[in-house]
Amino acid sequence: MRINSTTPSQYVDITTPRESTLSTSTNTNITNNTISSSNGPELNAYNDYTSDLTIARKEIRNEYYAQAVALDKKFGDPAQHIEDKYKNENSKYFRSDLSENDRYNAYRNEMAYLKTGDANVSSYDPFVYDVIGTFSFTDEKALNLEFNREQINEQFAQLLEKNNITIPADTKLSFTVDPYSSKVTVIGTDDTKLINSIEAVMDEKNGSELFAHIKQTKWETNSQYTKEKINKYNAFTSIKEDTGYKLNELEIVDGKFVTEDGTDIITLFAEGIYARTDIYENKEPVIIEGMSRRLSDLIEADFDTVPDLVLTIDFENGSFHDVGQSKGFGTGETGxxxxxxxxxxxxxxxxxxxxxxxxxxxxxxxxxxxxxxxxxxxxxxxxxxxxxxxxxxxxxxxxxxxxxxxxxxxxxxxxxxxxxxxxxxxxxxxxxxxxxxxxxxxxxxxxxxxxxxxxxxxxxxxxxxxxxxxxxxxxxxxxx
Incomplete structure (x- = not known):
């Protein structure tokens, strides 16, 4: 009999996470070497998670859409026929039996298969998601998050090792990340040299990834999140994504956020939205109007006094541990x-x-x-x-x-x-x-x-x- 000592990457451990490679030495050992993460290990919030179930769903999804597209190609304009099925309510081929969300996901996958031969664009597909029975007892999202926590732990261990930083065993640290600057603040020990060294390697890139990971692993109710914090953060990220501007750096003039040359940020936001190709069913006006209302609400509430979505995560003995929620993904917490x-x-x-x-x-x-x-x-x-x-x-x-x-x-x-x-x-x-x-x-x-x-x-x-x-x-x- 052969018993492997480690779990092969293609198999998913549904009980306990793998051991982190981070040392839990009781001695703090920080050298005078230059601290840097730019040319070495970095954190990555989104790591490729693959299970037998994931692979099987992808295979079934492609099999289904291969047949669907073969039928689409019997029409003079296959792409238009797909549009009719999922977007044109007046078409006799319109899939009124599906919800709007299901039509959206099916449209993306079917169109993707027509163009590329791969339908795996949207994982939540009405024709595939509940097909497989044998392993559907697992919570795929929870397993995915557990896997990403393991990866973040290992990446952080490598980052510390590269910079000759050792965190003493049983030292509980708290990492707080600013949502706008991605600046990381560490507390939990009187060893200022250790704190400064950790904060130095947690640069803007790593801070941004850690913030994304904390937000990603929010499970059910978390006390760190409130509606007003989320609304402010979502407005900030949407404006930055579609205009390149940061809300907290703009002036407020006559009830509007304006750039240095006086341009209303909503004008630039609208240009960005109309330039995108992934907006479904001509929803651009609705998105723009919604953002306009959201910004007006933030200004009315006094933007600077609205709490920011500053997020915290703890770290101890080689693993990050969730804060503010009853169910966590840290080592020893995933039972x-x-x-x-x-x-x-x-x-x-x-x-x-x-x-x-x-x-x-x-x-x-x-x-x-x-x-x-x-x-x-x-x-x-x-x-x-x-x-x-x-x-x-x-x-x-x-x-x-x-x-x-x-x-x-x-x-x-x-x-x-x-x-x-x-x-x-x-x-x-x-x-x-x-x-x-x-x-x-x-x-x-x-x-x-x-x-x-x-x-x-x-x-x-x-x-x-x-x-x-x-x-x-x-x-x-x-x-x-």
Whole structure:
């Protein structure tokens, strides 16, 4: 048996993050070398995240749009036909069955495939997003953010190492980033030499990336964010992106932000908006009017007194840790992602069983109570409690590909969170699931349209150990 000591990049660890390479030495060691990050490691808030699920979705997306574009090409103007489907309400081909957001995403992907042969422009696609079942228990966004936190931790470690900076173990620092200048302020220690050295390597580029990462990893409610802070920040970034000007550097004259030559910034903003090619369904006037109102509100509220979106993140023992939210992505804080996976998978199975009953017109009442028993002696799922016809039909359906879903739920419920779970490892477990049960049976309850949690009296199986023993017999390679 081969057990890899590190998680291959193409596999996603859904339990614990990789260890940071940052030293946690108790000695502060800062040399007189010139501190610089311009020619060395830098922070990057947006790192390429790839999982088996991501790859599969991309493949399915391209397969779908290859067929769609083949049909589009039967029309004299394929591009116009795509416009008609997703933008022209008067066309008989208009997809009124889709929401405006779904039409927007489908339009982008279909047009992209027509032009480039690759439909992977918008990931949230109505024809693809919920196609894949096996791994949909995971929260892709949470896994993506956890991965990016790991990357930021490693990049920061390299930045410190390059500049001969060592942060003592158990030293808790706070990094605060100004949203406009990207200036980073560090507090948390009386060692001014250490503080100055860290702030020096956290230049404007790295400060900007750290700010983007903090904003990116906001999860649910975060006390650092308020509506007025967000509105001010969004106005600032939009104006800067489309005009090149910074709101905080402009004068306010007669209730308007103006440039040094007296030009109303909205005039320049409008020019920038009309010059863009990514505005959907001629929304330019709406965007310009909305920005005009937003700037007027900021001036009326006294722009300089409106709080800025200054963001803070903590750092300790090789990892950044989120501030102001209950769920974090720092080292040792991501167990909630795994726990959420159990709930997502249970909800998914509940809906699948309910849908099976509905689609097959199986006689069942709202209070139908079923027992689903995974029987490793017979290598199948036995169903009881719903009557002969209902039990028989569900057994047929559950013993197809859907049996995997039950195993995934049980694995998630019983998995040791200290052992990293990868997609490849999960596949090995699923392929050998009945054999790993060693003749045991596990029963699940379905009541009132919901799969119930595993009873506490069910013996907990050490799935990883059993797979390891099995792999010794069958020469299975396990990737951990």
């Amino acid at each position: 909630w992602i795994f726990n959420k996976a159990e709930s997502l998978q249970r909800d998914k199975i509940s809906k699948q069983i309910t849908e099976m009953i509905k689609q097959e017109n199986i006689p069942a009442s709202k209070d139908t109570k079923l027992t689903l028993t995974i029987n490793s002696d017979t290598n199948k799922v036995d169903v009881s409690g719903g009557g002969e016809k209902l039990n028989s039909l569900l057994e047929t359906l559950l013993n197809a590909e859907n049996a995997k879903e039950l195993f995934i739920y049980i694995l998630l419920e019983q998995w040791d969170e200290d052992t990293p779970m990868t997609y490849d490892l999960l596949e090995d477990l699923l392929k050998n699931s009945f054999e790993l049960m060693n003749g045991e049976s596990i029963s699940l309850k379905y009541e009132d349209g919901t799969l119930l949690e595993l009873p506490e009296n069910i013996p907990k199986i050490d799935w990883f150990n059993r797979l390891s023993l099995l792999s010794d017999k069958q020469s299975i390679d396990i990737y951990v």
